[in-house]
Amino acid sequence: MDQKLTDYTFDLQGYLVLSQALSPALLDRINRTIDYLESLGDDEVEALWAQLQQALATKRELARKVAAAQKLKSLWLALERSGCVSAGEFAKFMRRCEEV
Numbered sequence: 001m002d003q004k005l006t007d008y009t010f011d012l013q014g015y016l017v018l019s020q021a022l023s024p025a026l027l028d029r030i031n032r033t034i035d036y037l038e039s040l041g042d043d044e045v046e047a048l049w050a051q052l053q054q055a056l057a058t059k060r061e062l063a064r065k066v067a068a069a070q071k072l073k074s075l076w077l078a079l080e081r082s083g084c085v086s087a088g089e090f091a092k093f094m095r096r097c098e099e100v
Helices: 003-012 024-039 042-081 087-099
Strands: none
Touching: 042 087
16 A cells, blocks of 8 residues: 555544654654553552642642732722722732732
8 A cells, every 4th residue: 555545544544644743852752751651550650640630730729829819910900090009008918918
């Protein structure tokens, strides 16, 4: 079977052929990573899975805190623009938040 027909058949199976889509260095790194992961035992895989879940939970919590801080800052700036609070009060408030 010639290469075009092979690529076409490969594509029919749900894969997309992109010539040189990855650099040789990246492809080598991916292959080494897959080889390493395939060599792990069940206990090691479970430990890596637990670490991944913990990292994702930490990322979600940090994203939640950043979103809350951005919302607070927007609210405070709106209050400042309306003349209800001053920039100095905002700085003092933020220092107190950092202490908590």
